[in-house]
Amino acid sequence: MSDKMIVKATVNGEECEALVEPRTLLVHMIRESLHLTGTHIGCDTTSCGACTVLLDGKPVKSCTILAVQANGREIATVEGLETAAGLSVVQEGFKEEHGLHCGYCTPGMMMTVTALLEENPDPTEDEIRKAISGNLCRCTGYVNIIKAVQYAAGKKEGAAA
């Protein structure tokens, strides 16, 4: 009935393979098969966005996608943000502006923001607020999170200029 299936996906630019049951959620494959535990499980009910990853560049909730649905697709997780050149501008923004308190929502928050800045490099405060409206921060650290995004946007613009 539910034999295990092989999932082949590109995760943070690397070809990965996992053997999972069809009912395995993408977040479990990422954490337990690929051992990338930066992606958090928060509410497990499609409410909080702590498990946000990029699926083909779009932020989605990995607790509400089956691992088998990632077959042949590209996944980006928080582990892929840092490069040999150092922290990504988004990571740097969160560090510089204290965009985290307990840190639980941070990986998901940063993935959503990374996608936002790809699509809209110079978002208004309103656009930032709307973009992160699916990611809950229960420390309610939104003010600094918004500053972090603005820092990252400015830095990105500076790098592009």
Added chain:
Amino acid sequence: MLPSTFEYVAPTSLDEALQALVAGAGDAKIMSGGQSLLPMMKLRLASPGTIIDLNGIAGLDTLEEVDGMLHIGALVRHGEIERSELIRDRYPMMRDASLHLADPLIRNRGTFCGSLAHGDPAGDWATVAATLGAEIHAVGPDGAVVHSAIDFQTSMFETQLGSDQILVEVRIPAPKPGQGSAYLKIERKVGDYAAAAVGVMIVVDGGTITEASIGLTNVGPLTIHAADAAASLVGKSIDDAAAFEEAGRLAMEISEPSSDLRGPEEYKRDLVRVLTKRALRTAGARAQGKEA
């Protein structure tokens, strides 16, 4: 939380999907975005024996106008509707609804058609589809079937879609000259159902309303088609504030909200009255080329 075990089928054609659906003999479910189905499976409110995933089927992502109809394929995500220039320019009611539907992450995955097939009685798209006169195109073992959006939903999580049918596309009549529309929703927080929401479509010719349609979300057992309120507007001037007031009152009268965490019944009724008026003003301004 994990769903109970199921067999996963990833067809690459509709024919294959239909075969799997028939083979599943009533115990198979179609998945497109999975943003409602998968949470229900995790909570074990649904335990289908087979999941048939549409995501590998090419050609289901159409979002374009063809011969006077907007075609929305089964894999068009809410977010694509939100970001589409065609939708922004020609179907403002859809854009309004897309901006306040679930949250941005869910909108990147969930689909318009899946939302209709799911049949949630509080779904925003059901109201939009009914108010814009949508056709719901499905395929079954005996070929193509077309349902009308206005009576598509039959009860909570039940629609006219047969258990051996796959919803493949929704078609919405392209706007007529002088058409304006709007969708207004009051929600407590991002991702919540509407405390109340109203969809309005009107056609204005020479300052007179010639056609109107009004739908109400989550203020009754299913989407409510406020036919009397809409009919009361036909022949009225687009500047007739009293006519808008009357339409709001009639919409309020036909609504049957229940008191819950989103507010008491009286509050929701009044929301319907006020939202109807406001949506009419916005739709009217849009019909006249003045964005409100």
